[in-house]
Amino acid sequence: xxxxxxxxxxxxxxxxxxxxxxxxxxxxxxxxxxxxxxxxxxxxxxxxxxxxxxxxxxxxxxxxxxxxxxxxxxxxxxxxxxxxxxxxxxxxxxxxxxxxxxxxxxxxxxxxxxxxxxxxxxxxxxxxxxxxxxxxxxxxxxxxxxxxxxxxxxxxxxxxxxxxxxxxxxxxxxxxxxxxxxxxxxxxxxxxxxxxxxxxxxxxxxxxxxxxxxxxxxxxxxxxxxxxxxxxxxxxxxxxxxxxxxxxxxxxxxxxxxxxxxxxxxxxxxxxxxxxxxxxxxxxxxxxxxxxxxxxxxxxxxxxxxxxxxxxxxxxxxxxxxxxxxxxxxxxxxxxxxxxxxxxxxxxxxxxxxxxxxxxxxxxxxxxxxxxxxxxxxxxxxxxxxxxxxxxxxxxxxxxxxxxxxxxxxxxxxxxxxxxxxxxxxxxxxxxxxxxxxxxxxxxxxxxxxxxxxxxxxxxxxxxxxxxxxxxxxxxxxxxxxxxxxxxxxxxxxxxxxxxx
Numbered sequence: 001x002x003x004x005x006x007x008x009x010x011x012x013x014x015x016x017x018x019x020x021x022x023x024x025x026x027x028x029x030x031x032x033x034x035x036x037x038x039x040x041x042x043x044x045x046x047x048x049x050x051x052x053x054x055x056x057x058x059x060x061x062x063x064x065x066x067x068x069x070x071x072x073x074x075x076x077x078x079x080x081x082x083x084x085x086x087x088x089x090x091x092x093x094x095x096x097x098x099x100x101x102x103x104x105x106x107x108x109x110x111x112x113x114x115x116x117x118x119x120x121x122x123x124x125x126x127x128x129x130x131x132x133x134x135x136x137x138x139x140x141x142x143x144x145x146x147x148x149x150x151x152x153x154x155x156x157x158x159x160x161x162x163x164x165x166x167x168x169x170x171x172x173x174x175x176x177x178x179x180x181x182x183x184x185x186x187x188x189x190x191x192x193x194x195x196x197x198x199x200x201x202x203x204x205x206x207x208x209x210x211x212x213x214x215x216x217x218x219x220x221x222x223x224x225x226x227x228x229x230x231x232x233x234x235x236x237x238x239x240x241x242x243x244x245x246x247x248x249x250x251x252x253x254x255x256x257x258x259x260x261x262x263x264x265x266x267x268x269x270x271x272x273x274x275x276x277x278x279x280x281x282x283x284x285x286x287x288x289x290x291x292x293x294x295x296x297x298x299x300x301x302x303x304x305x306x307x308x309x310x311x312x313x314x315x316x317x318x319x320x321x322x323x324x325x326x327x328x329x330x331x332x333x334x335x336x337x338x339x340x341x342x343x344x345x346x347x348x349x350x351x352x353x354x355x356x357x358x359x360x361x362x363x364x365x366x367x368x369x370x371x372x373x374x375x376x377x378x379x380x381x382x383x384x385x386x387x388x389x390x391x392x393x394x395x396x397x398x399x400x401x402x403x404x405x406x407x408x409x410x411x412x413x414x415x416x417x418x419x420x421x422x423x424x425x426x427x428x429x430x431x432x433x434x435x436x437x438x439x440x441x442x443x444x445x446x447x448x449x450x451x452x453x454x455x456x457x458x459x460x461x462x463x464x465x466x467x468x469x470x471x472x473x474x475x476x477x478x479x480x481x482x483x484x485x486x487x488x489x490x491x492x493x494x495x496x497x498x499x500x501x
Contacts, residue, residue, distance in 0.1 A: 059283075060251040062230065062344040065261050067102055069348065072263035074220050075202060075227075078119035087128035090121055092143065094185075094199060095136040101261055105237045110137065110197040116259045117227065118183070118201025123174050125207035131170040135162040140187050141194060143170070145203065146319065147181035147301055147438070147458045152478025152500075155435055158188035158401065159479065175475060176438065177367075178210035179303040179456070180225075180275045180321050188401065192281055192487035193241045196250060198259075200227060200279045205303075213363055215298065216273035216325065223273045224265060226339075228316075228346060229256045230283045247389040248428065249282020249486040257347055264336075264348035268355045271362070272326045273298075274339070274347075278316040281487040284429060284461070287314045287346070289326065290338035296362055299323035302438035302456025304366040309451045317431035319459040319485035322452070329359055369455060371440070373448045379417035379469060381406060383496075385430045385462060385484060386421040390492055392484065398493030404479070406498035413473045415442065420462035427464025430494070431485035434458060436476060442469040459485055474500040 080088040097115025098106035112118025123129050133143045140163055144156035154170040162168050181203040185194040202225055216222035232244045232252035244250055257263045278285055289295060296308040301321050314322060328337060331351045339347040387393050408414060420430050438456035441449040445467055462468060483495035
């Protein structure tokens, strides 16, 4: 072919490419407002920020809401059916609905036994529990009981999908101590969107120890569930997950606490217990008080710490829980203190009644967990979390339902070493979650873990370049999941499975 002909063909190709590019640009620019801008003023929300110890990932900035303050919504305490033998039965159903978060149109949402979030299920150590789960969505879902020690066939992972209009039963005996746990969907590839749309609820486990401890325990009076999430609302007050979805973790610019924007609680001047749950898809939180006063952490994911731990700041990654006590005994009627996430207000604690309470210290002993922090040089299992976006992996592999990655035996204590490999972008925090157990953190990079991580855990932060060793013992046989709790990473395959025999 002669050179002039080649030149003509090349020129035509470049011209066509330019035309297509212009048309695509015009189409994008005429679509609905950019989901990564504030709908009030059009300012960018996304930026590269080394936020809360994270590395190179993109973080959506939280924007103060113009909504009026509103009393914190409290999840209802689900009424179960108690049998003569002490067992209890509950019914939990997923459903679609509309939720009025803001002025204007209601937001289309998912919920358990309601339009958004779910009720609190109360169970006791040693109790037999029967759950009837119903799926009223138009897609498959599952019910994962995050933090419960239960058999794998009722754990609610991706192996146990419930079809639309389907029903499943869950029967188990509570084999663990008092704790604040939660439940959420775990269908393969759909967890991020279903949680973002509103599927999350709480489980309160109680026992004789929790009954006896002199702690705040009057629900909605001095003991409050605090489910913290970030969401993005478009100009029509909708979530539109598909538009805002980020493969390294979907975030929002607006904080919701129990589904409430700009919430407050009204309390007496006494000790206040906050059961904090990071229910976000990807955002890490750094909680502190506006007064710069300290508070005390009394529990981690799986139950009470051995003793209260004085804290100025508390980080929670997605899936983590912590119970803290804030002392407002010295406050007067009309005073308030705010729970903050950095500079963003999470919750206002308003003192509306002065009762001159008898000042009591927190119990010196809350639990009796045996601890050992001897360095282990040769772990039984090693896991390496790596990658970002669609390239996330554990030990170089992405999730395959047909592949068993690890094996273990019931009643055998193992040491796992979990690594978060660094990369050129600085890496990310990967929240590590293990189903079916509560484990102990032995060390972080060879050092004794902080005091507030020396209790039972099921979710921990893995920092870029960090190695963490944990002690694990599986009480039940079956196949259990382990994964990153950035929900989009989980959906993208940053997940493995272990068979316990």
